[in-house]
Amino acid sequence: MGLSWKERVFMALLGAAxxxxxxxxxxxxxQATYVLLPADNKFGIVFDAGSSHTSLFVYQWxxxxxxxxxxxxxxxxxxxxxxxxxxxxxxxxxxxxxxxGCLKEALALIPKAQxxxxxxxxxxxxxxxxxxxxxxxxxxxxxxxxxxVLGQSTLDFWGAEILAGKDEGAxxxxxxxxxxxxxxxxxxxxxxxxxEGTLVGALDMGGASTQISFVPGVPILxxxxxxxxxxxxxxxxxxxxxxxxxxRDQVLNRLLVGLVQRSPQALVHHPCYHSGYQTTVxxxxxxESPCIHTMVxxxxxxxxxxxxxxxxxxxxxxxxxLFNFSSCKGQRDCxxxxxxxxxxxxxxxxxxxxxxxxxxLNLTSRQPLGTVNATIREFCQRPWKLVEASYPGQERWLQxxxxxxxxxxxxxxQGYGFSEDxxxxxxxxxxxxxMDIGWTLGYMLNLTGMIPAEAPAQWRAQSYGIWVxxxxxxxxxxxxxxxxxxxxxxxxxx
Numbered sequence: 001m002g003l004s005w006k007e008r009v010f011m012a013l014l015g016a017a018x019x020x021x022x023x024x025x026x027x028x029x030x031q032a033t034y035v036l037l038p039a040d041n042k043f044g045i046v047f048d049a050g051s052s053h054t055s056l057f058v059y060q061w062x063x064x065x066x067x068x069x070x071x072x073x074x075x076x077x078x079x080x081x082x083x084x085x086x087x088x089x090x091x092x093x094x095x096x097x098x099x100x101g102c103l104k105e106a107l108a109l110i111p112k113a114q115x116x117x118x119x120x121x122x123x124x125x126x127x128x129x130x131x132x133x134x135x136x137x138x139x140x141x142x143x144x145x146x147x148x149v150l151g152q153s154t155l156d157f158w159g160a161e162i163l164a165g166k167d168e169g170a171x172x173x174x175x176x177x178x179x180x181x182x183x184x185x186x187x188x189x190x191x192x193x194x195x196e197g198t199l200v201g202a203l204d205m206g207g208a209s210t211q212i213s214f215v216p217g218v219p220i221l222x223x224x225x226x227x228x229x230x231x232x233x234x235x236x237x238x239x240x241x242x243x244x245x246x247x248r249d250q251v252l253n254r255l256l257v258g259l260v261q262r263s264p265q266a267l268v269h270h271p272c273y274h275s276g277y278q279t280t281v282x283x284x285x286x287x288e289s290p291c292i293h294t295m296v297x298x299x300x301x302x303x304x305x306x307x308x309x310x311x312x313x314x315x316x317x318x319x320x321x322l323f324n325f326s327s328c329k330g331q332r333d334c335x336x337x338x339x340x341x342x343x344x345x346x347x348x349x350x351x352x353x354x355x356x357x358x359x360x361l362n363l364t365s366r367q368p369l370g371t372v373n374a375t376i377r378e379f380c381q382r383p384w385k386l387v388e389a390s391y392p393g394q395e396r397w398l399q400x401x402x403x404x405x406x407x408x409x410x411x412x413x414q415g416y417g418f419s420e421d422x423x424x425x426x427x428x429x430x431x432x433x434x435m436d437i438g439w440t441l442g443y444m445l446n447l448t449g450m451i452p453a454e455a456p457a458q459w460r461a462q463s464y465g466i467w468v469x470x471x472x473x474x475x476x477x478x479x480x481x482x483x484x485x486x487x488x489x490x491x492x493x494x
């Protein structure tokens with residue numbers, strides 16, 4: 001006896017469902033390919049504990065990295081309230097407490113699940129270098145206080161240290177070249193290394209020290225001034241030197257002390273201050289810094305009256321006395337104070353106090369050296385009352401811009417060896433690519449080389465055409481199955 005119509009239709013639909021389902025399975029198993037999902041972001045935190053203030057920076061980079069170095073971007077910048085940590089000698093615990101506000105902002109930004117794997121480092125610069133020379137136990141107490149606060153957080157605390165001036169300068173060099181795309185850049189869908197010869201130098205000036213870093217065109221003869229990096233698979237050899245006591249604040253203090261030594265009276269005429277300017281300074285405060293090596297006056301309790309004379313030529317003369325140019329003794333590769341330096345080469349970025357001073361004087365537009373000289377000297381000769389009226393609300397540093405401007409010219413031209421021909425190679429800038437220029441980003445880039453990379457996650461996927469075909473066969477399978485069920489349930493037997 002043959003199959004009925006119902007049975008034949010049922011078997012046909014069941015067979016179609018089976019074939020269609022097998023086709024879907026084959027498409028999934030045979031045509032599937034693996035795709036890489038974007039890597040998770042890693043985070044890192046660096047505190048820059050400078051002589052005048054502390055800043056926190058949060059950086060992030062994809063976990064898979066490029067040639068063992070992270071492609072780092074700035075996620076947060078936070079300025080800590082109060083002065084630099086070196087000022088908390090009488091209350092070291094407060095140095096740690098001062099960090100909590102910015103630390104809270106960083107913790108809110110970074111996913112909680114990643115807190116324990118986020119490296120956190122505090123680097124103290126020239127202010128703490130000076131304090132360590134003056135009173136090492138006070139410096140240790142302050143570092144211990146900030147370490148307690150950061151160590152009690154949920155972060156992976158790597159330590160609080162006094163950063164060597166050499167490292168500060170070298171990491172700043174890494175920062176500026178990375179931001180400008182000189183170490184790695186994105187082109188045609190991939191990360192590539194730019195052609196050699198495009199690297200720029202870094203000129204940094206804080207309150208207590210100043211740094212110069214660049215890749216010279218000749219071999220570096222003094223190994224103590226050389227720092228090497230391996231970034232994105234390439235090796236770099238950088239000349240760098242940090243001059244302690246040549247930062248802006250320390251130079252201004254040394255300048256005034258030098259004038260005091262010339263005038264035994266309690267009245268000092270200051271050529272770098274505007275005519276008509278007058279201030280009173282506690283004499284003892286001038287001799288607190290380890291940068292002062294002159295004989296201390298007998299009566300430190302008296303106050304010093306300082307009168308401005310507004311004489312730029314006399315100001316330059318006393319500034320030059322802060323340098324020991326004769327110590328080079330005719331050596332060609334020598335800056336000042338007997339320090340080895342190869343000839344400057346290429347473009348330079350000048351930031352921090354270089355930028356702040358020249359920005360105030362409206363000299364950040366690559367003006368010729370003659371224009372810069374004339375502008376600073378004209379400003380120095382303005383009467384104090386006119387200067388005060390021209391810059392309301394800027395009283396805190398207003399009297400110091402004349403000295404700072406002339407000091408920068410002396411340092412760059414007579415100290416580092418820039419000339420009228422190479423002056424246009426210096427660019428005064430605070431930021432590049434919306435990122436702050438300083439040592440912290442360079443430090444984090446170098447640090448990423450010590451953090452293991454994570455391979456991107458894999459996921460099985462099909463091409464669009466295969467995906468569409470699979471969907472069609474799934475629909476056909478469902479239709480056939482539903483048809484078979486309908487035949488079984490609703491088709492009456494003859």
